[in-house]
Amino acid sequence: GQQVMQIPQYQHVQEGEDFTTYCNSSTTLSNIQWYKQRPGGHPVFLIQLVKSGEVKKQKRLTFQFGEAKKNSSLHITATQTTDVGTYFCAGGGDSNYQLIWGAGTKLIIKP
Amino acid sequence: DSGVTQTPKHLITATGQRVTLRCSPRSGDLSVYWYQQSLDQGLQFLIQYYNGEERAKGNILERFSAQQFPDLHSELNLSSLELGDSALYFCASSASRGNYNEQFFGPGTRLTVL
Numbered sequence: 323g324q325q326v327m328q329i330p331q332y333q334h335v336q337e338g339e340d341f342t343t344y345c346n347s348s349t350t351l352s353n354i355q356w357y358k359q360r361p362g363g364h365p366v367f368l369i370q371l372v373k374s375g376e377v378k379k380q381k382r383l384t385f386q387f388g389e390a391k392k393n394s395s396l397h398i399t400a401t402q403t404t405d406v407g408t409y410f411c412a413g414g415g416d417s418n419y420q421l422i423w424g425a426g427t428k429l430i431i432k433p
Numbered sequence: 434d435s436g437v438t439q440t441p442k443h444l445i446t447a448t449g450q451r452v453t454l455r456c457s458p459r460s461g462d463l464s465v466y467w468y469q470q471s472l473d474q475g476l477q478f479l480i481q482y483y484n485g486e487e488r489a490k491g492n493i494l495e496r497f498s499a500q501q502f503p504d505l506h507s508e509l510n511l512s513s514l515e516l517g518d519s520a521l522y523f524c525a526s527s528a529s530r531g532n533y534n535e536q537f538f539g540p541g542t543r544l545t546v547l
Contacts, residue, residue: 357536364523365523365536367537
């Protein structure tokens, strides 16, 4: 079945450093959504990308959807402690009803 | 607060038992999704209901079943529980059935099987 691979699984950064997580699919995605799950919390929707090559920004967060609609990335500039958590991508696949979830990237700020 | 409620918050039970987890979606949302998240793992999609009908099925075990009632609340039934079923179970809801809809997650039910 369809899969969305997300890397890395973990990323340790110093506060102030940048962070990037990548999602890749072997098939074209109709759309991609990004969610953030804080430690001990539940996933919270961040953004949705639909168009080929789309780039959206939310303050220090930049989201990209690839030209072929098979990959996406989330980049955080100058990380802060409030950015700690797990970031999930979820892509729309063949079925109109289902999102295919990546395994998540856990952002850890080094003390 | 996402507007999605889940009960109970915690559940501790023994192997071989059966439990029911309950979810009330956001007001007006017709779709309900169930997910399983084992410790420090990703989200495993289990099943989706839309307006009372099953719409999509993921990696749901035969020992697990779900339904959505006319008032749109949903229940996830887990039977013949095994130690490996211990996990956080999330319910999410969305306005419609398509995958373009933002999903709103509840706080989860933490199930511990002893």
